[in-house]
Amino acid sequence: MTCTDVTCPVCGMSCDDIYIELTDDAVLTKNACLMGDAKFQELRSHHRLTKPLVHGEEASWDEALEKTADILVNAKRPFFFMGSETSNEAMAVGIEIAEYLGGLVDGNATICHGPTIMGLQLSGQVGSTLGECKNRADLNIYWGCNPADSHPRHMSRHSQFARGFWTEQGFKGRKVIVVDPRRSPTCEAADLHVQLKPGKDHELIDALMTMLRGEEPHPTVEEVTGVSRETLNKMAEMVKECKFGVIWVGLGIASSRGHHYNAAIAMRFTHECNKFTKFVINANRGHCNVAGFNQVLAWTHGFPFAVDFSRGIPRYQPGEYSCVDALSRGEVDAMIVMCANLGGHLPKKAVERLAKIPMIAIETSPGTNAFMSDIILPGVFDGMECEGTFYRMDNVPIYARSFTKPPFDFTESNEHTLKQLFEIVKKKKAEKDAREAKQ
């Protein structure tokens, strides 16, 4: 079977030009990057989880769902982690169950660009679509990101090497600045590498803003940031001279000390640049539909991530209701993880808590997340085995079609799994409430 224009469900770029040739025992891809290809190969991998597991033993689908519902209904502080490798539709059902049971809900954004979103709430973002950047940008600034590794097709499809409507010269008409403490592979394409000291982004942006206003930065700027005045001057000149500049921010800004304040000042810097020329700032988001979680939660409950429903109304507080914090404080007593690899991505103290509490995973492969889980409900690949909507990293919704079916018949999609679970949860919750009323 041959499929064209398939949407890739791996990084935030949602590349929609993948060619797939699917046979009984192999998958051939064209246009996909190394990470995309690895994901498509999972369709025919030998280690795919296709049967529900309870404590490592095979169980029937109904039994696994019943046990999952028992855990969630009887928990005092259940946590719903809506991972990014699934559709908006599935996330919406997960959020509904969390609201129904008065649990906490969070998504991959919390350990990714959550602080960037908080920066956006502080300062406001001058954003654009990826298409605008491709067609107009003559200056790309990669700030704290390394698209050569994290988004392998980013530079060729949307920024540096792409030929756009007003940028038909491609890379010959564009300039690149990379701001990164290490000499990453992206630096190979850079006109200017600003190799700052780690964690000095805020100070560097502050100095640049001062220079854009025509004033002298503090004399210690070289010593503090590790960047020479010559490089700073050059960067400020490149910013002022360009016609359309883009700052692509990565986790170098969001995960460093200062977190959301780094993101906020980067956005204020973009405002400042707009006094000279057109400038936008976009987050290089790394995991498939991670932007979708923020969108779905925002349009259903008003907040982008880290929401608690325990008082019947949505309350938003990063640092308190966010996944890492709630886990490491030890207050979560049950966890359901959909399509995310928490075992492999959370810091030690949070994973220690995962090892102590009952954990349910909607999971496709026996990796670090399955290793931590008591119950495993086999997952479905959105965009391959079922259709769904993904939000691209520039918050543009992309509808992903399916081209094959899941290798089991008890569920059609992760959305379907959660809907089945929700029915059982409602029944069990009603029974529990009736029991408690009697007492």
Added chain:
Amino acid sequence: MPERQSSEVDDMEITLNTGSTVYQGAIIKGGKTFADAEGYMREAAYCNINPEDFDALGRPWFVRITNEYGDSVVLRAKKTNTQQRGEVFVPRGVWANIVVTVYTESTGSPTYKNLKVDIEKCNGPVLDPVTLMRQEYFGGNMHKIWKEKAED
């Protein structure tokens, strides 16, 4: 045992940055963290060190990184020109996460980057992901799956 050079140090304070690489991404996104544990170790259980720091540490094969809470992890040492003096890079993964702290500054995002740690030369070994997770996380909890299977 070669004699220690005067410029060598026992351990040094250094800044740790973690991040993704395309090869580590291919293993993670392809769901092969345990199916290809050897590949996962190859792509995520190493530490990039600046040549001068590498010499000062005594040209190690393996290094131990320890955070302020005493959590430590052993990694393969790699000498690279990509790092500045005083900072090292470890790809994202279960190894790096042992030393990443949960200090989130009320944002929900842990200190994945720009973390002060101690680094020292050691004799290994680098643990495979299953052994590492069992050792670090399953202290006495017998109800989790894969645990028993890993012991077979």
